Amino acid sequence: MIRIHHVTHMFKKESTKHEVKALDDVxxxxxxGEHIAVLGHNGCGKSTLAKHLNALLLPTAGTVEVDAxxxxxxxxLWTIRQMVGMVFQNxxxxxxxxxxxxxxxxxxENMGMEPAQxxxxxxxxxxxxxxxxxxxxxxxLLSGGQKQRVAIAGIIAMRPKYIVFDEPTAMLDPTGRREVMETMQRLNREEGITVINITHFMEEAVLADRVVVMERGRxxxxxxxxxxxxxxxxxxQMQLDVPPVAELAALLHKEQKQIAADIMTIEEMVTELCP
Amino acid sequence: MSLEMKHVFYTYQEGSPTESHALQDICLNINEGEFLGIVGHTGSGKSTLIQHLNGLLKPTKGEVLIDGININQKEAKAKRKEVRLKVGLVFQYPEYQLFEETVEQDIGFGPRNLGLSDTEVQERVKEAMALLKLDYKTLRKQSPFDLSGGQKRKVAIAGVLAMKPKYLVLDEPTAGLDPRGREEFLEQLAVLHRQGMTIIMVSHSMDDMAKYAQRMIVMDHGQIQLQGTPQDIFSQPEQLQQIGLDVPSLSRLLLRLKQRGLDVRTDLFDIEAVKTEILRAMAAREGKLTC
Incomplete structure (x- = not known):
């Protein structure tokens, strides 16, 4: 388990020298084994949070514990980095x-492993x-999605328990995005690797077990x-994307109360309207 | 006045073993004042196509005309520079091209190279920044590298707008922006369009296309496979799916409902219109008491 306990992170902005609270008592x-998606706008603190999970950043206050x-x-440090792998955007x-x-x-190789291993x-x-x-x-010579899969393989070779994906699909086309998401889900379901996916795309967040939305460091x-x-x-209100089908469900529900409001996917909506 | 491509072919590394035909017989007419969307897979030829629009690439065969002038013809050489300036091209991740010390210098780089006076350059910078709602006073002296990702991108695009292009071509301008940044940016693009600028936008987002484009072309294997209004395009989901492209999610929903027997129109994607249509179809079904 990764336990983030009342973490606050302050840093100084280079240009203005102001102290900024990137994380505020998180x-x-x-x-x-969980698959968590973290959503939020740029600057909401989600990447700062991600970098705390393998000690790329340390809390200003509070603690982060990886398997205690x-x-x-x-x-x-190296035990933690081996347990928690990170895949970045580019x-x-x-x-x-x-x-x-x-x-x-x-x-x-850097771990000093035997060649056969x-x-x-x-x-x-x-x-x-x-x-x-x-x-x-x-x-x-690879496509963006293929490169990202190689980057993931590089992490898997270290046999981590947790993988943090920091907007891994932001620079990919729809095909690449699908490849990476399928890989992520397979690692979670079949290999039991805990996945933390930091993303802007709610289509990806829908696939998670749990969704965490951040704003202003909280x-x-x-x-x-x-x-x-x-x-x-x-x-x-937070100007985040809403899955179009969820939005439609809310609108339909306002007009016809018998249509459920908590519908998220196309298939659920089809079942609801044409049982 | 228009941008015109007449039977354009483009071959990368012609005559070598790695030769590839990126464009094959492209005929396209982009009218002044249009908002044209270009979709297609990576490798379908979209980026190659737009690089022809301002002469960055020369067709292997065929002609490209900007307001009637063939930009690759020898005789047009004198006019070429002037004509090319009519088309502003914004690459993917344009913020990677920022390089100056201040925002003002970066945006003013193009106009300065045109030989404009300092006051003229400053005017252009102010105007371009205003178009993208960038505050001149607070940002002008800042380093572009200290700005947020969304702002950096706007500064880079302002640099293109400062050249006062008639046609603005953008290659996936919202890639990597967060939802708020994307929405704001597209709204500003719509404002520029209403003010009379011709917009040509490459995008992977079918939802954005549905909302903003007046006309779309769908590319595959270096050819234009489909073209028409978003309604036309998205009511042919089979073809899109064959090419491996998506349709907007609400179009997909309507199609599935129709398959399941609910008699709905499938050429809608605006959320209010879809809601009304579903309610109408359901009321009609209640009337008949069948599904």
Whole structure:
């Protein structure tokens, strides 16, 4: 479990020298095996929160514990980073080697693993993201979605328990986005890896077990996708996207009370209207 | 007056083993004052197409005309520069192209290179910033690199607007913006359009297309596969899905409802219109008591 306990994070803005409160007394427990989506506008603190999960940032106040290990404990830094992997937005910034398999091997090599074991881990990781056929290719020849899957494989080769995805699909086209989301869901469901997905896309958030909405450094809403996305008026107030079907359900419900208001997906709506 | 592509072909690395045909026989007429949406997969030729609109790429075969002038013809050489300035091109992630020390210098870079006087340049910067609701006074002396992602992008686009283009071409201008930033940006684009600017926008978002474009073209394998109003396009979901593209979610809903026997129109995607249509169809069904 990752336990975020009353975390506040302050940083100084370079240009103005003002102190900014990026996180304001945030508490959140992330359970093993969970798939959590964190939504919110740019500047709401979601990426700052993500970077606390593997000690890229440390709290100004409060604590973050990964499997009961405090991230502020410098001696445990590498244990924590091995347990919590991170995938970032820009696929081009995450690949370092000249071939796909070398790139995936980078982490295990740095851990000082035996070559035979590295081989095994790389093969497994590439198979899990469906990129085995590309192992000898140069990363620059891949599409955005494929690059992101290689970046994910690089993380998986480290056998993390938790993977934090920081807007992994923001720079991808619809095909790439689908590839990455399918990979993310498979890792969660089949491999039991805990997934924390920081995103702007509510189509992605709908797939999570739990959705957390942040604004101005605070968690303002949390619940199952259904609980969160049926609060249409509140989400609109925050200028967040609402799934069109959820919005339509709210409108239909206003006119005809027998139509349920808590509908989120096309299939649910079809069942509701044509039982 | 218009932008015109006549039987344009474009081949990357012609004659080499890696030769690829990015555009094949493109015929397209973009009228002044239009809001044209271009959709298609990555690799379908969208970006190649728009780079022809201001002469960044020369057709392997065929002609590109800006307001009637063939920009790639030798005889038009004298006029070429002037004509190309009519078309402002905003690349993907234009904020990566910011480089000056202050916002004002960055936006003024283009106009300065035109040889305009300092006061003229300043006027242009002010105007361009006003068009995107960027506050001149507070931002002019700031480094563009200190701004938020959404603001950086606006500054980069203001740099294009400061050239006073007649036609504004944007390649996925909202990619990577958050929902609030995207909404604001598209609304401002709609305002520019109402003020008479021709907008040509490449996007992956069918919902944005449904809301803003007057006409759309759908590209696949370097060719224009479909064109028409968003209504026309989205009422042909099978074709879109064959190409691997989505239809707006409410169109998808209407199609599924129709498959299940609810007699609804499927060419709507505005939420109010969809609501009314569903209520109408349900009332009609109640009347007949069948589904």
């Amino acid at each position: 508490s959140l427990d992330i359970l093993e 290990v405090d991230t502020a404990n410098e001696a445990d 696929p081009d910034n995450q690949l370092v080697a000249t071939t796909v398999e070398e790139d995936v091997a980078f982490g295990p 590295i081989r095994q881990r790389v093969d497994e990781a590439l198979a899990l993201v469906g990129m085995s056929a590309f192992k000898d290719k140069g990363p620059h 968690i303002v809403l949390s619940g199952t996708p259904k609980e969160v996305f049926t609060k249409v008026d509140l989400l609109k």
